[in-house]
Amino acid sequence: MQNDFLGLDGRVVIVSGAGGGGIGTAVTAMAARAGATVLAVSRSPENLERHVGPLAAEGLAVVPVAADASTDEGIATVMDAAGKADGELHGLVNVAGGAAPATWMRSTRVNREDWRALFTQNLETMFFMSRAVAAELKEQGRPGSIVSISSISGMNTAPYHIGYGTAKAALVAATRTMAVELALDGIRVNAVAPGVTETPASGTYVDQDADRDRRAIAMGRRGRPEEQAGAILFLLSDLSTYITGQTILVDGGLNLKWSHLAADNTTLFLKDESFRAAITRE
Numbered sequence: 001m002q003n004d005f006l007g008l009d010g011r012v013v014i015v016s017g018a019g020g021g022g023i024g025t026a027v028t029a030m031a032a033r034a035g036a037t038v039l040a041v042s043r044s045p046e047n048l049e050r051h052v053g054p055l056a057a058e059g060l061a062v063v064p065v066a067a068d069a070s071t072d073e074g075i076a077t078v079m080d081a082a083g084k085a086d087g088e089l090h091g092l093v094n095v096a097g098g099a100a101p102a103t104w105m106r107s108t109r110v111n112r113e114d115w116r117a118l119f120t121q122n123l124e125t126m127f128f129m130s131r132a133v134a135a136e137l138k139e140q141g142r143p144g145s146i147v148s149i150s151s152i153s154g155m156n157t158a159p160y161h162i163g164y165g166t167a168k169a170a171l172v173a174a175t176r177t178m179a180v181e182l183a184l185d186g187i188r189v190n191a192v193a194p195g196v197t198e199t200p201a202s203g204t205y206v207d208q209d210a211d212r213d214r215r216a217i218a219m220g221r222r223g224r225p226e227e228q229a230g231a232i233l234f235l236l237s238d239l240s241t242y243i244t245g246q247t248i249l250v251d252g253g254l255n256l257k258w259s260h261l262a263a264d265n266t267t268l269f270l271k272d273e274s275f276r277a278a279i280t281r282e
Contacts, residue, residue, distance in 0.1 A: 007238030009035035012087040014078060016069045016129050017096030019047030022199030023149065024095035026225035028052060030233050032060035037087045041078055043068040061086070069096050070125045075132050082136070089140065091236045092133040094148035097122040098201050099164040104279040107162045118163035123170050130178060134187055143186030147235045148175060150193040152251050159265045160279045168193075172247050179245030188244040190235045195251025196269055197223040206269045216268060218253025
């Protein structure tokens with residue numbers, strides 16, 4: 001009954017960036033349990049085996065797809081797999097993105113190579129993957145839902161992380177424009193902007209400090225990947241058929257307080273002082 005209510009039975013959902021063990025993996029599991037056939041896309045076969053393999057072993061309709069969604073060849077591989085999947089294409093979740101700790105620095109130190117790499121990773125990958133899925137849905141004359149991961153950094157300021165924050169803000173703008181263009185085709189385009197979430201990727205520069213979390217976040221704790229996945233599943237499903245062009249902040253109220261910046265405007269969530277010193281140097 002729940003699966004019928006969500007409306008994902010018999011539908012194919014692509015999750016780009018499914019193999020990291022964080023939000024993408026959680027979305028893959030949740031969508032499959034809601035009845036979808038999920039194409040779990042990652043450029044790392046090892047990550048697919050580690051994080052997605054157990055889901056398939058449970059008997060869930062999860063199809064691992066090793067492909068780099070930042071390339072035309074990778075997107076073609078994904079779309080070929082979608083054409084062969086059991087069910088009708090319905091949704092896309094763009095999780096692939098992020099930024100390595102080495103990309104944190106003052107704006108005056110950012111070079112073109114770093115800037116372009118962040119935009120490729122966080123904006124181009126989302127746009128061209130969305131473009132391919134939207135074109136296929138239009139050709140089939142089918143409605144659908146595209147959901148992309150922005151960030152709280154794209155909804156406000158991102159001190160010492162300007163490339164990432166700006167790319168995520170551009171993702172929000174692209175979401176709004178595509179939503180208008182595709183609305184009459186029945187294709188909805190939305191985004192989710194996570195706050196601080198406990199994922200393997202965030203663990204590379206964020207440490208554990210429950211007292212600080214209580215001070216900085218209205219709900220007093222960090223989010224879990226499954227809580228981001230819940231919002232994404234809502235936007236994928238027939239529960240949200242009149243919602244398009246929106247970016248939903250899923251941050252536990254972090255944006256309401258916005259008190260997580262230290263006196264030097266670096267985020268209080270940074271793991272260690274040596275990292276703080278490295279990113280703020282002239």
